[in-house]
Amino acid sequence: MPEEAVARLWGVTHRYGPVVALEEVDLEVRRGEVLAVLGPNGAGKTTAINLLLGSAAVQTGEATVFGQRPGAPGVRARRGAMLQISGVPNTLTVGEHIDLFRAYYPAPAPASRLLAMAGLEGLERRRFGKLSGGQKQRVMFALALCGDPQLVFLDEPTAGLDVEARRGLWEEIRALSESGRTTVLTTHYLEEADALADRIVLLHRGRVIAEGSPATIKSHTAARLVRCVTGVHRDRVASLPGVVRSEARGRYLEILTSRPEDLVRALLDLDPDLHDLTVVGAGLEEAFLALTRAPDASEPVS
Amino acid sequence: MTTATLARRGRIYVLEARYQFLMVLREPAFAIPTLLFPLMFYLFFGVVMGGRGFSAAAPTYMLATYSVFGVMGPSLFGFGAGLAMERDSGVLLLKRTTPMPAAAYLLAKVGMAFAFGAAVVLGIFLTGAHGAGVVLYRWQWFALSGVVLAGVIPFCALGLAVGAWSKSRAAVAITNLVFLPMAMLSGLWIPITMFPAALQDFANVLPAYHHAQLALKVIAMDGGQATALHVAVLAVQSIAFLIVAAVGFRRAESGAVSIRPGGMS
Numbered sequence: 001m002p003e004e005a006v007a008r009l010w011g012v013t014h015r016y017g018p019v020v021a022l023e024e025v026d027l028e029v030r031r032g033e034v035l036a037v038l039g040p041n042g043a044g045k046t047t048a049i050n051l052l053l054g055s056a057a058v059q060t061g062e063a064t065v066f067g068q069r070p071g072a073p074g075v076r077a078r079r080g081a082m083l084q085i086s087g088v089p090n091t092l093t094v095g096e097h098i099d100l101f102r103a104y105y106p107a108p109a110p111a112s113r114l115l116a117m118a119g120l121e122g123l124e125r126r127r128f129g130k131l132s133g134g135q136k137q138r139v140m141f142a143l144a145l146c147g148d149p150q151l152v153f154l155d156e157p158t159a160g161l162d163v164e165a166r167r168g169l170w171e172e173i174r175a176l177s178e179s180g181r182t183t184v185l186t187t188h189y190l191e192e193a194d195a196l197a198d199r200i201v202l203l204h205r206g207r208v209i210a211e212g213s214p215a216t217i218k219s220h221t222a223a224r225l226v227r228c229v230t231g232v233h234r235d236r237v238a239s240l241p242g243v244v245r246s247e248a249r250g251r252y253l254e255i256l257t258s259r260p261e262d263l264v265r266a267l268l269d270l271d272p273d274l275h276d277l278t279v280v281g282a283g284l285e286e287a288f289l290a291l292t293r294a295p296d297a298s299e300p301v302s
Numbered sequence: 303m304t305t306a307t308l309a310r311r312g313r314i315y316v317l318e319a320r321y322q323f324l325m326v327l328r329e330p331a332f333a334i335p336t337l338l339f340p341l342m343f344y345l346f347f348g349v350v351m352g353g354r355g356f357s358a359a360a361p362t363y364m365l366a367t368y369s370v371f372g373v374m375g376p377s378l379f380g381f382g383a384g385l386a387m388e389r390d391s392g393v394l395l396l397k398r399t400t401p402m403p404a405a406a407y408l409l410a411k412v413g414m415a416f417a418f419g420a421a422v423v424l425g426i427f428l429t430g431a432h433g434a435g436v437v438l439y440r441w442q443w444f445a446l447s448g449v450v451l452a453g454v455i456p457f458c459a460l461g462l463a464v465g466a467w468s469k470s471r472a473a474v475a476i477t478n479l480v481f482l483p484m485a486m487l488s489g490l491w492i493p494i495t496m497f498p499a500a501l502q503d504f505a506n507v508l509p510a511y512h513h514a515q516l517a518l519k520v521i522a523m524d525g526g527q528a529t530a531l532h533v534a535v536l537a538v539q540s541i542a543f544l545i546v547a548a549v550g551f552r553r554a555e556s557g558a559v560s561i562r563p564g565g566m567s
Contacts, residue, residue: 053399076401083399085392091328092321103317104400106310127328140396147400 004031006151006182007052007070012061014047014206021047023206025061029151034173034183036197038190038217044206045186046084049155052184053081065151077106079151080144084159087136090129094120094139097128098146105147118142118172134165141172152176154185158192170195194218224260225280227252230271240266252276315406322410323417326380336379336418340372341425347491349434359523361434365426366517367490369450372422374457374485374510377415378477381461384411386473389465389554415461416454423450438521446520453513456536459543460509466550484510494525509539 007029014022022044029035029052037045050056051063054071065075088097095111102108115121118138123131128139137157144152157173158166173196177183187193193200194214202210202217210217223244229251237246242259257263260279267274326332348364388394397407427443430436438446460480468476485491487501488510494502505511512532518524519532 055395055399073401076399079399081396081399083392083396085396087391088393088396089325089388091325096321096324100317100321101400103310103314104397104402106307106401143396 005029006031007065007184008063009048009051010062010064012048012051012058012063014044014051014056014059020206022051025203025206025208027201027208029182029184030199031182032177032180033198034177034185034196036193036200037184037186037203038188038193038200039186039203040188042205043188043203045188045203046155047206048203049081049083049153049184049186053079053153077147078149079153080147080149081153082137082140082144082155082157084155085140088128088139088143091127093125093127094131094142095124097139098124098142101143101146107148108146109148114142114145117145117175119168132165134161134168137161137165137169138172141169145176149181151182152184154183156186156188158187158189166192190218219258223256223258226255226257226260226263226267226277227280228267228274228277229253230267230274232267232271232274236270237267311403314402315409318402318406318410319413322414326384326414326418332379332384333418336372336375337422337425340368340375340422341429343371343491344368344426345429345433349429361430362436362438362521363493363518363523365430365434365436366446366450366521366523367493367514369423369426369446370453370488370510370514370517371485371490372426373415373419373450373453374481375422376418377454377457378461378464378481379474380415380418381411381458382464382468382477382480383461383470383473385462385465386468387470390470412454412458415458416451419451419454420447423447442520446517449517449520450513453517456509456513456540456543459540459547462547463543463550466547466554484508487511488514490514506535509536512536 005028009022009025009027012022012025012027013020025044025048027037027048037048039045047056051058052065052070054063054065054069054075063070065072066078068075092100094115098111098114102111102114109117115124118141120135120138120142123135128136131139141154141157144154154173158169161169170192173183173185177196177198185192185196194217197214200210200212200214200217201208223242227249230253232253234246234248234253237243237253237255240255240257241262242257243263244256244258246253246255248254255263264277264279344364348361348368351360385394394407398404427447461477464477464480465473488494488505488508489497490510494505494511494514497505512535515524515527516529516532516536519529
C-alpha cells in the first residue's frame with residue numbers, strides 16, 4: 001500500500017472573517033492514490049484545495065506539497081489543477097488554450113496526448129465559447145494535465161454535468177490514476193467518490209468527520225435511522241441487528257442501523273407496545289447528520 | 303539560468319502576449335469601440351467641425367489630444383475591465399496555480415494596450431496628415447507618437463487599480479465613468495482653454511490632462527506649465543494607482559471578499 005505523503009495539511013484552521021471554513025484539519029495525500037474529499041456545499045473542500053495549491057495563504061497550521069511550500073515554483077511545475085471556475089476565454093480555441101498552458105511548464109505533455117486523454121480529438125480548432133458544458137470541463141481537465149503532473153487536483157470536476165458527461169469524465173480520471181499519478185478530487189456525490197477513489201475523507205462544516213475506504217464510508221452512509229417510543233433499554237439495543245449507535249431523544253429512542261428491517265422485527269419482538277415508529281432513509285445528507293451529531297450526546301455502542 | 307530555461311521563459315511571454323492580442327482582436331465589443339471611436343471622433347470634431355468652426359489650428363491640436371484619448375481606451379478597458387473579468391471568471395486563479403510568471407500576464411496586457419494604442423495613433427496621424435492637412439516636422443511626428451504611447455503606463459496603472467477593486471460586471475461601467483468624464487475634463491475633446499477657470503484648475507488633478515499637455519508640448523500648443531511638473535504628477539499618480547491596485551488584490555486574496563462566483567466552500 002502506498003504510504004508516502006505527497007501532500008498534507010496539518011492542524012489547519014482557516015477563517016473567512018467570522019466564518020470558520022476549516023477547523024483543525026489533518027489531511028494526507030499518499031503517493032499514487034486517488035483521494036476523494038467528500039462533503040456537502042460549504043464543507044470546506046475548496047478551501048482545502050486552495051491551501052494545497054497555495055492559492056490561499058495558510059492562517060493556522062501547516063500545508064506542504066512534495067515536502068515544500070504549496071506555492072513553490074518547483075511544486076507548481078509538478079502538479080496540475082482543475083478549479084471550479086466558469087472557464088477560460090471564449091474567443092480562443094481548444095488548441096490555443098492547450099498551447100499556452102503547455103508553454104508554462106518545463107516538461108509539458110505532448111498536445112496530441114492531452115487531446116486524447118481528455119477526449120477532445122477533433123475539437124482543437126473549436127473556440128472554447130462554442131463547446132458544450134461537458135466539453136468545456138474536458139478542456140479544463142486537459143489544462144490541468146498540460147505539465148505532465150505527478151499530482152493532480154480536481155475541484156468538483158463533474159459539477160453541473162449531466163449523467164452521461166459525468167461518466168465520460170470518470171473514465172478519463174480513472175485512466176489518470178492508472179497512469180500512476182496521484183489525484184485529489186473533491187465532490188459532493190458519494191457515488192462519484194465511490195466510483196473513483198481509493199480513499200475518502202469526509203468533510204463536514206470544516207472538520208474531517210470520517211476517513212477510510214469507499215466501503216467503510218458507505219457502510220456509514222447506507223445506515224437508516226429508526227425512531228420509536230419503546231420500553232427497550234438503550235443498552236439492550238446495542239446487540240440488535242446492524243446497530244451503529246443509538247441515542248435517547250426526549251421520549252424517543254433513535255437508532256442508526258445498517259439492517260433496518262431486521263432491527264424493527266427484533267424490536268417488535270422485544271416490545272409489542274412499541275409505537276410512533278419511523279424509519280428515515282439516510283441519503284448522504286442524513287448520513288452526514290448522523291455522523292455529525294454531537295458525540296457526547298450519543299456514545300457509539302458498536 | 304540556462305539558455306534553454308531563458309528560451310522557455312521567453313516563449314511564455316511571447317505566447318501570453320500573442321494570445322492576449324488574438325483574444326481581444328476576436329472580441330468585437332472591445333476591438334471596434336477602442337479602435338474606431340477615437341478615429342471617428344477625430345474625423346468629426348477635429349477635421350470636419352474643426353476645419354470650419356474653431357480655428358485653423360484645431361486639426362493639429364486635436365491630433366494630439368485625440369491620440370491621447372485613443373491610447374487611454376485600450377489601457378483602461380484592457381486592463382480595468384479585462385482583468386476584472388478574468389479574475390472573476392477564475393482564469394487568473396487557474397493561471398496562478400501554474401508556473402506562469404505573473405509578469406508575463408501583466409506584460410501581455412500592457413503589450414496589447416500598446417499595440418491597440420499604436421494602431422489608433424497611426425490611424426489618427428494618417429487622417430490628420432492626409433485628410434486635414436496637418437503639417438508637422440518629421441521629429442514632431444516621432445516625438446508625438448512616443449509621448450502619446452508612453453501614456454500606456456499611467457493609464458494601465460489606473461486600469462489595474464479599477465480592475466483590482468471592481469467586480470467584472472461593474473468594471474466596464476466603472477471604467478466608462480472614469481474614462482469619459484476624465485477625457486472631457488482633461489481637454490481631450492474640446493481645448494482646455496475654452497473651459498471656465500475653475501474647471502481648468504480642476505484638470506490639474508487628472509492624469510489625462512498632464513499627459514495631453516506633454517503631447518501638446520511637442521507641437522508647441524500646451525498651456526505653458528513645466529514639462530517636469532507633468533512628468534512628476536504622472537509618475538506619482540502611476541505609483542499611487544499601483545499601490546491602490548496591490549491593496550485591492552491583497553484584499554481579494556485574503557478572503558475578505560469572495561474571489562470566485564460560487565463563494566467559498
